[in-house]
Amino acid sequence: MKILVIEDTELHVEAAAEQLVDHTLSFASSYEEGVQYLDGKKFDVVLTDLLMAKGGNSVMGAQGMKYIFDLLPYGFPLIFLAAKKRVPYIGLVTDVNHHDHPMSACIDPLSSAYWSDGDSQRSLLRINESIVGIFHAPFIDQKKDWRKVLEALLQ
Amino acid sequence: MKSGFLSAYEGPISDLFLLFLRSAQHEVSLYQQSSFRPVYVQRDALDFLVMEGRFPHDDGFLFAVAKHTPVSLLYLRAQRFFEPMNAQDEKELILYPHVKMYTLFDLDQELGIKQFIADIGAFGK
Numbered sequence: 001m002k003i004l005v006i007e008d009t010e011l012h013v014e015a016a017a018e019q020l021v022d023h024t025l026s027f028a029s030s031y032e033e034g035v036q037y038l039d040g041k042k043f044d045v046v047l048t049d050l051l052m053a054k055g056g057n058s059v060m061g062a063q064g065m066k067y068i069f070d071l072l073p074y075g076f077p078l079i080f081l082a083a084k085k086r087v088p089y090i091g092l093v094t095d096v097n098h099h100d101h102p103m104s105a106c107i108d109p110l111s112s113a114y115w116s117d118g119d120s121q122r123s124l125l126r127i128n129e130s131i132v133g134i135f136h137a138p139f140i141d142q143k144k145d146w147r148k149v150l151e152a153l154l155q
Numbered sequence: 156m157k158s159g160f161l162s163a164y165e166g167p168i169s170d171l172f173l174l175f176l177r178s179a180q181h182e183v184s185l186y187q188q189s190s191f192r193p194v195y196v197q198r199d200a201l202d203f204l205v206m207e208g209r210f211p212h213d214d215g216f217l218f219a220v221a222k223h224t225p226v227s228l229l230y231l232r233a234q235r236f237f238e239p240m241n242a243q244d245e246k247e248l249i250l251y252p253h254v255k256m257y258t259l260f261d262l263d264q265e266l267g268i269k270q271f272i273a274d275i276g277a278f279g280k
Binding site: 061 | 192215218219222
């Protein structure tokens, strides 16, 4: 499958490269890079982090420029953009504990407060023709377990 | 000391600022403003940053960098090119004590350049 991974933490990028080695992978490390990939190519799966930097200053005026390095929840607009682009499977996966950031806490009512196989499956949404999952990450050796997320989406 | 010059504009004015830095015996690393990331400060062991401001979005970029790096940030703001910094931004700048703004090309007083040269001469001494 053609998978786009939008992730700014090197540890989790390496994990994706190892775990999803049987797939054709593309990597983006910021919102703008993710948008460029979604505009330019077709993917079967998009897996995105929640918090990241904008990755550029396009469209920004004086006030907007102040935020270009801030870690903001770009994962949310990215999953909607991926759905708009008709990506069949979309996962938003955060490693941030729900006590540590309000945007992570927002994920609790969407799936669960932490990864659980059953809850994650039951929490899948449909946006247009896309299957969408919004999760707290499962981990393996402190790295995101992308394989588990992909299995949950594909089932 | 190691300085990072965030370059957004080419020309003799920018060259002049680089000359001042080198004359003060500082090592200068040049970065394009459009591709600079705050992580480069640690990666490249920079002691301070210098950037130019000629247009309003440069003020915004100043805040973007200031929020994400603790090293001294010297902002050469060319007031002649655009409006003075707005009052809200001036208030917000107080929250970043590691930022120093130099108003250049103030034709009445012309203090900005003099102060900048004095400050970079004193760095590391």
